[in-house]
Amino acid sequence: MKSAVAAFLIAASLAVPAWAQTGPTNDVAKVEGGQFALDKSHAKILFSVNHFGFSVYYGMFTDFDAKLQFDPKQLTKSNVDVTVQLAGIDTTNPKLDAHLKSADFFDAEKFPTATFKSTAIEVTGPTTGKITGDLTLHGVTKPVVLDATFIGGGVNGMTKAYVVGFSATATLKRSEFGIKTYVPAVSDEVNLIISGEFDRQK
Numbered sequence: 001m002k003s004a005v006a007a008f009l010i011a012a013s014l015a016v017p018a019w020a021q022t023g024p025t026n027d028v029a030k031v032e033g034g035q036f037a038l039d040k041s042h043a044k045i046l047f048s049v050n051h052f053g054f055s056v057y058y059g060m061f062t063d064f065d066a067k068l069q070f071d072p073k074q075l076t077k078s079n080v081d082v083t084v085q086l087a088g089i090d091t092t093n094p095k096l097d098a099h100l101k102s103a104d105f106f107d108a109e110k111f112p113t114a115t116f117k118s119t120a121i122e123v124t125g126p127t128t129g130k131i132t133g134d135l136t137l138h139g140v141t142k143p144v145v146l147d148a149t150f151i152g153g154g155v156n157g158m159t160k161a162y163v164v165g166f167s168a169t170a171t172l173k174r175s176e177f178g179i180k181t182y183v184p185a186v187s188d189e190v191n192l193i194i195s196g197e198f199d200r201q202k
Contacts, residue, residue: 024152024163026127031072031153032162036198038066039163043196045084050187057186059100063088068198070164072153075123080131082116104181111138119143127151131168140177146170146194162200169193 025031045064051057063085071077086108089100101108118133127150135144146168153164170192175183 023157024154024165026150026152028072028075028127028150028153031164032200033071033073033078034069034162034200036068036070036164036200038064038068039197039199040065042165044194046193048191048193049189052185057091059089059091061086061088062090066196066198068164070198075129076121078121079118080116080133081118084114084116086112086114105179106138114138116144135172135177137177138179142172142176144170144172159199163197164200165195165197167193167195 043064043066045061046058047060048056048058061084064083066080066082068080069078086106087101089097089106089108091097091100100106103110114135114137116133116135118131120132122130122132124130129148129150131146131148132143133146134141147170148166148168151165151167154162156163172190172192173188174180174190175188180188
């Protein structure tokens with residue numbers, strides 16, 4: 001038994017340096033660029049609203065895709081393009097999901113997708129930036145700013161893919177996109193929390 005434990009500890013100690021050499025870094029200068037596609041299994045878009053002044057209510061979009069052109073040497077030349085299928089909204093309440101897809105809110109049958117196409121990037125720190133883009137939602141296009149953070153980039157030790165990962169937050173007013181039902185009882189302001197990993201395309 002002791003020999004088995006010792007062998008495990010030795011193997012673990014040897015694995016850690018190997019992972020440290022090939023694992024992710026948040027030093028943008030050490031990251032490789034290229035064309036990347038979203039890893040949908042490691043991505044989330046969450047939203048929240050104030051519900052009648054009693055609580056913060058959360059939901060998510062479960063069906064979306066994104067493409068990223070990432071240039072770590074000239075970050076302002078990077079760009080991202082996102083498409084969200086609004087039928088994939090999920091609050092864990094099927095009746096509410098159906099209502100949100102209806103003409104009272106997203107009108108998903110008439111406007112099945114929302115898109116975000118970046119138009120400018122401002123670097124604000126070693127791992128942070130503001131991504132301005134055109135959000136098209138409910139048939140309306142308006143600029144939205146994402147406060148983005150670079151989490152890390154490098155070779156994934158399991159898949160061997162070259163990966164970069166980001167998180168972002170944003171706030172928008174849904175009434176500006178023609179979605180006004182129950183404002184202000186259900187808040188006009190909608191907060192977004194976004195996280196995603198992107199695999200470099202070969």
